[in-house]
Amino acid sequence: MMKSIYLIAGILAITVISCKKENIEVKKVDHSKMMNAAHGEKLNVKVVNAEDPICGMKTAEYLKDTANYKGKTYGFCNSMCKDEFKKDPEKYAIKE
Ligand SMILES: [Zn+2]
Incomplete structure (x- = not known):
């Protein structure tokens, strides 16, 4: 019983970390697009x-x-x- 709780917690932690990584990458792309639009x-x-x-x-x-x-x-x-x-x-x- 305890083992499955740790497993679920572990999966949740991995999901949260991977979501954060995706957010950072999206922000980077948006920033470079803004820079190009501003400078042309x-x-x-x-x-x-x-x-x-x-x-x-x-x-x-x-x-x-x-x-x-x-x-x-x-x-x-x-x-x-x-x-x-x-x-x-x-x-x-x-x-x-
Ligand atoms: Zn300037």
Whole structure:
């Protein structure tokens, strides 16, 4: 009698663990889809910054939008990062 209870508990534990694993995998797939949708095709523009100053993405790989500030062209991975830059450009601009 006791043995069958342990067996049922064991099966339940395995089921819970495998369900958790599936959930994590699904989340990973959704995240990469979101990243692709957010970035899409990159622009072919020369920018002064190697990395998006807002989020740190490489502009060489993820350039989607640009802004001019004090004669320099800054690149961003999306328009949200550009908007953030425009709120306080002095904070993010490259100092000389
Ligand atoms: Zn960004």
